[in-house]
Amino acid sequence: MPFTTSEENYIKSIYHLQQASGMVNTNTLAAEMQTRAASVTDMLKKLKAKKLLQYERYRGFRLSEAGKKAALDVVRKHRLWEYFLAEHLKFDWDKVHPIAEELEHISSDELVQRLDNFLGNPSFDPHGDPIPDRNGKIPVINQLSLTDIPLKKPVRVSSVSNQSAQMLEMLKHYHIALGTQITVLNHFSFDGSLEIKVLKHSPCIISEPVAKNVFVHYVQ
Amino acid sequence: MPFTTSEENYIKSIYHLQQASGMVNTNTLAAEMQTRAASVTDMLKKLKAKKLLQYERYRGFRLSEAGKKAALDVVRKHRLWEYFLAEHLKFDWDKVHPIAEELEHISSDELVQRLDNFLGNPSFDPHGDPIPDRNGKIPVINQLSLTDIPLKKPVRVSSVSNQSAQMLEMLKHYHIALGTQITVLNHFSFDGSLEIKVLKHSPCIISEPVAKNVFVHYVQ
DNA sequence: AATAAAATTTAGACAAAACTAAAAATATTA
DNA sequence: TAATATTTTTAGTTTTGTCTAAATTTTATT
Ligand SMILES: [Mn+2]
Ligand SMILES: [Mn+2]
Ligand SMILES: [Mn+2]
Ligand SMILES: [Mn+2]
Numbered sequence: 001m002p003f004t005t006s007e008e009n010y011i012k013s014i015y016h017l018q019q020a021s022g023m024v025n026t027n028t029l030a031a032e033m034q035t036r037a038a039s040v041t042d043m044l045k046k047l048k049a050k051k052l053l054q055y056e057r058y059r060g061f062r063l064s065e066a067g068k069k070a071a072l073d074v075v076r077k078h079r080l081w082e083y084f085l086a087e088h089l090k091f092d093w094d095k096v097h098p099i100a101e102e103l104e105h106i107s108s109d110e111l112v113q114r115l116d117n118f119l120g121n122p123s124f125d126p127h128g129d130p131i132p133d134r135n136g137k138i139p140v141i142n143q144l145s146l147t148d149i150p151l152k153k154p155v156r157v158s159s160v161s162n163q164s165a166q167m168l169e170m171l172k173h174y175h176i177a178l179g180t181q182i183t184v185l186n187h188f189s190f191d192g193s194l195e196i197k198v199l200k201h202s203p204c205i206i207s208e209p210v211a212k213n214v215f216v217h218y219v220q
Numbered sequence: 221m222p223f224t225t226s227e228e229n230y231i232k233s234i235y236h237l238q239q240a241s242g243m244v245n246t247n248t249l250a251a252e253m254q255t256r257a258a259s260v261t262d263m264l265k266k267l268k269a270k271k272l273l274q275y276e277r278y279r280g281f282r283l284s285e286a287g288k289k290a291a292l293d294v295v296r297k298h299r300l301w302e303y304f305l306a307e308h309l310k311f312d313w314d315k316v317h318p319i320a321e322e323l324e325h326i327s328s329d330e331l332v333q334r335l336d337n338f339l340g341n342p343s344f345d346p347h348g349d350p351i352p353d354r355n356g357k358i359p360v361i362n363q364l365s366l367t368d369i370p371l372k373k374p375v376r377v378s379s380v381s382n383q384s385a386q387m388l389e390m391l392k393h394y395h396i397a398l399g400t401q402i403t404v405l406n407h408f409s410f411d412g413s414l415e416i417k418v419l420k421h422s423p424c425i426i427s428e429p430v431a432k433n434v435f436v437h438y439v440q
Numbered sequence: 441a442a443t444a445a446a447a448t449t450t451a452g453a454c455a456a457a458a459c460t461a462a463a464a465a466t467a468t469t470a
Numbered sequence: 471t472a473a474t475a476t477t478t479t480t481a482g483t484t485t486t487g488t489c490t491a492a493a494t495t496t497t498a499t500t
Contacts, residue, residue: 004456027477039459089335102326258449261448
């Protein structure tokens, strides 16, 4: 089963959307992929014919087991390449995504396996997202949104759920990166913003929309 | 000027063919690219429209300066990726080509520059072929075909001009790789075959077609 | 020079992946 | 429940890159 680049991009997007919401619908996927609903419908028919998803027209769709496996394979490649770009080529974490978006479609299985070994079989990509192993198994960690952390408890950043260039640039400005140690000093109920102390920097205030997307785990 | 994968494959093939023969013709290119002459003609029109080549129908074609530059860029990417695959991922030299054939189309200029630096700005790929620098400048070395080497003069393998899987497998069998030291012991005029001594191995005989494709330079 | 052979191009078709505009189905609301 | 709005699909095009078969041009041979 060799898939086209376009098919791979579709199943990957469907995989991410159905993580959140179970069933996926046409317009949501079209928005996610920056394309038109009609184009999505066209592709859904192809993917259904290849038994990569369950789909009844007008009723929404979700990946089959085969589809999920194919999606996880693309996710694995994407995150391994991101790791390579950040760790070895010294790209900033907010620059790796669009390049990995291309590299994830290189087809050699042996390449992926050798890359994985070369990188030291990493478990998380530069954004803190888990890297599936060759069987599609995903490592898990206990993490909480920064908005749910009690005051004065030091935590460490483990991932960010919004990875837009804008978001990542903003975090860079706050000196927040993966592994950064943070303490929440205050919780302002007026707008939900947080006063935080980033280790080695002066306290600052971040808005609720930012805080919500920063995931952390307790230190030790 | 972003080129499609297909356009890049065409200009790269034209570049290689015109190195040997100046002007390139339709059937030769079709054979090289494992496609049909009609498809070549179609693409020639597109490439001419983009001013990447000089072409008059029925008369053959050659790359323009812009076309040559674009081709060298693809060649550069191809060889840098081959170097990465062989040197860091420990692929055998006879396995890297088809993967680099895909990787060479990844579009980020910054990626290429960082990859080049990461690799230590190598001058030659795993087959001994020169890697153009970012300006398209190609390093040169004095090398001769093994068929033109006098007896008893030790030489070192610097490149092989036929890089088919069959050829590379055969060289592996003879324990010949890049950098291998060889001495020619005999020249059999009957069929042009050579008796050679590969350093650390017993003498053996290689056919003229093999010898012709092995390029070497004198030791010291 | 006429004819045959080879090389090349054109004409027409097809598949993949996208689009727009219109039709159909489903969901919402008055 | 009937009318309206939203969502989704269908119908018909477009672009890119490929193909086969036929026509054209060039080259080689009698
Ligand atoms: Mn992609
Ligand atoms: Mn990531
Ligand atoms: Mn290629
Ligand atoms: Mn090479």
